[in-house]
Amino acid sequence: MIKIGIIGAGNIAKKFSEAVNNSQLIDGELHAIASRSIEKAEIFKNQHNIKKAYGSYEELYKDKDIDLIYIATPHVFHYDQMMDALDYNKNILCEKPFTINAKLAEKVFKKAKEKNVFIMEAMWTRFLPVIQEVKKQVDNGIIGKIELLEADFCFNPNNPIEHRLYQLKLGGGALLDVGIYPITFANIFMSEPKNIESTVKMYKTDVDASETIEYQYDEGKAILRAAINEERPLLATIKGTKGKIVIEGLHETESAKVYDINNNLIKHIEIPHDVNGFEYEIKEAIDCIKAGKLESDNVSHEVTLSILKQMDQIRDSWNFYYPQEK
Ligand SMILES: NC(=O)c1ccc[n+]([C@@H]2O[C@H](COP(=O)([O-])OP(=O)(O)OC[C@H]3O[C@@H](n4cnc5c(N)ncnc54)[C@H](OP(=O)(O)O)[C@@H]3O)[C@@H](O)[C@H]2O)c1
Structure with a gap:
């Protein structure tokens, strides 16, 4: 049984914990939660049936019983936290986006290889059974040659302005938070683009509020909105x-x-999640660790780097950078 430690007792850590605690697919258990506040960690521990609570991330990295660390903090912190966890030779599953740019991800992957540990971006969508089935059907030619892919992730959570989503110093903005999903769809079904064009509207806090991105291929195109x-x-x-x-x-x-x-319906692919959809990526990480693999075939290091490079190129074209990149 793989013992899992979580850093960051926030929104997404809850969803992750529900999947680990309730899915039969997972040969793993929640061993520890770390928060910057021990009180918060204790509450999270009790809510999610976790063995240990730590009041600092460092204490969790040092826990020798932990096989896999799940990083569930805002994107700008992922790089330092992964580098720190790697100092303790830990396997890592890190929330998306893996880092804020490709250059930082390259450094993390290099260190993970030196340490001989498993590391993967938690791009859960790629493991969903419906996506896997659609991919199989598309590859088998059910809709012929793809001419146009459109994918939209546009939402308005109306969070307070201090929320990480709107804060430049916390890696805010639409592209890294939600644009990564339509981009992932284009990459799953059509591959890397030949050319990228985009338009962006900025938010009052100087992060990208919305964008339309056009991926051009030799044949066909993708229109992506976030x-x-x-x-x-x-x-x-x-x-x-x-x-x-x-x-x-x-x-x-x-x-x-x-x-x-x-326009006649010829097939309805319907596969409900076992729990909430996170269980499939968690299963993948655990299976890879048990098999001694250093990366997933589905969300390989190369896949993560390719998507980050595309997002770097898009932000370059807007001349939009995070303070941590300067
Ligand atoms: N896969 C998905 O569907 C999905 C969905 C939403 C988000 N995400 C990703 O998951 C990550 C976390 O998102 P979230 O919505 O869970 O974030 P969140 O709730 O805002 O923050 C998560 C945790 O990170 C730490 N943290 C937050 N703000 C911080 C700050 N200013 N300085 C230092 N630490 C801070 C806190 O941990 P402690 O106070 O406990 O130390 C917090 O509980 C992001 O990278 C996001 O892109 C993925």
Whole structure:
């Protein structure tokens, strides 16, 4: 049984804990939670049936019983925290985006290889059964050659302005937080683009509020939208020469519909999550560690780097950088 330690007792750590505690797919248990506040860690520990609570991240890195550390803090902290955890030879599953740019990710991967440990970005969407099934169907030619992929992750959580989403120094903005998902869709189904064009609108706090990104390929294109200040249905549509597939719920999908060229529904792929969808990526990390693998075939180091490079290129074109990059 793999013993898991979590750093950051926040929003996403809760979802992760629910998956570990309730999915039969996972051969792992929650061993420790670390927070900057011991009181917060104790509350989280009790709420999620975790053995130990630590009042600093360092104490968790030092815990010799822990096999896998899940990093659940805002993106700007991932680099330093992964580098610190690697000093203790820990396997790591780190929330998306892995780092704020590709250069930092390269350094982390280099150190992980030197330490001979497993490391993966927690891009859970790639492991969802519906995505895996749609990918298989597309590869088998169910909709023919892809001509257009559209994917939208536009939401408006209306958080207080201090929330990390709007704060430049906390890695705020739409692209890194939610744009990474439509970009991932384009990469799963169409590969790396030949050319990228985009338009952006900035938020009053100087982070990107919304963007439309066009990926061009030799044949076909992808139109990707992301926003943190406007709502749109979470949806991806893949149009091919023989039909189309509509993936409902985008990054957290449990349902996709396949239509023929005359818009007749020909297949409904419906696979409910075992718990909340996080269980599949967690299972992958555990299976890789048990098999002695240093990276996942699905979310490989190369996949993470490629997506980060695309996001770097997009931000370069806006001349938009985080203070940590200067
Ligand atoms: N996979 C997904 O579906 C998904 C969804 C949402 C978010 N995420 C990713 O998960 C990560 C965390 O997101 P979240 O929404 O869980 O964030 P969050 O709740 O705002 O913060 C998570 C934890 O990080 C620490 N933290 C927060 N602000 C900090 C600050 N200013 N300085 C130092 N530490 C701070 C806190 O831990 P302590 O106080 O306990 O030390 C906090 O509880 C992000 O990278 C995000 O992109 C992924």
